Amino acid sequence: MSKKSDIAFFSFLVLILVTADQFLKRIITYTMELYDQHYIIDNFFSFKFSIDYVVNTGSAFSFLADKSWGIYVLSIVSLILGSIIMLFTLVAAGMGKKFLASSFALISAGAFGNLVDRFTLKHVIDFLRFDFGSYTFPVFNFADICAVVGTLLIIFLILFKPKYFDEFLRKIGVGAKKHA
Numbered sequence: 251m252s253k254k255s256d257i258a259f260f261s262f263l264v265l266i267l268v269t270a271d272q273f274l275k276r277i278i279t280y281t282m283e284l285y286d287q288h289y290i291i292d293n294f295f296s297f298k299f300s301i302d303y304v305v306n307t308g309s310a311f312s313f314l315a316d317k318s319w320g321i322y323v324l325s326i327v328s329l330i331l332g333s334i335i336m337l338f339t340l341v342a343a344g345m346g347k348k349f350l351a352s353s354f355a356l357i358s359a360g361a362f363g364n365l366v367d368r369f370t371l372k373h374v375i376d377f378l379r380f381d382f383g384s385y386t387f388p389v390f391n392f393a394d395i396c397a398v399v400g401t402l403l404i405i406f407l408i409l410f411k412p413k414y415f416d417e418f419l420r421k422i423g424v425g426a427k428k429h430a
Contacts, residue, residue, distance in 0.1 A: 253344045297380075339351050363392065
């Protein structure tokens with residue numbers, strides 16, 4: 251692919267992921283009542299997986315959920331960070347760094363997916379719940395999965411392919427200059 255088609259592809263990928271996130275959330279809101287729970291796996295070796303329709307006015311682990319202004323702060327942060335990371339996506343795509351562009355696209359899609367909820371609903375729809383024994387992991391959604399997977403891929407690159415990542419950092423003016 252050419253650089254222009256790579257940039258177009260990754261822009262479209264973000265749009266598709268945000269659309270998938272919103273589609274899944276709409277399925278939940280149209281087929282379930284708030285706080286309904288449907289078990290998919292119930293008590294398999296102390297593991298449970300369910301679809302739970304809940305709303306979150308905060309961010310991860312309901313951070314700032316108890317603040318009336320929290321949704322606005324989180325919306326602004328999501329917009330700024332999502333936009334910066336989208337720019338990183340386009341820069342990486344333009345450099346031909348498809349793995350890095352994919353990682354950034356996932357993070358950007360996660361930010362924008364939840365931003366759509368915050369902007370339109372004033373809360374985020376969460377619906378995936380996992381229980382391991384007596385521990386219940388906080389309920390999350392597809393946008394959260396995108397953001398976490400993208401972040402893990404970036405961490406992988408930083409740890410195991412530092413030269414690959416350093417080249418990107420130099421391109422955006424953050425990394426150390428390469429001396430000849």
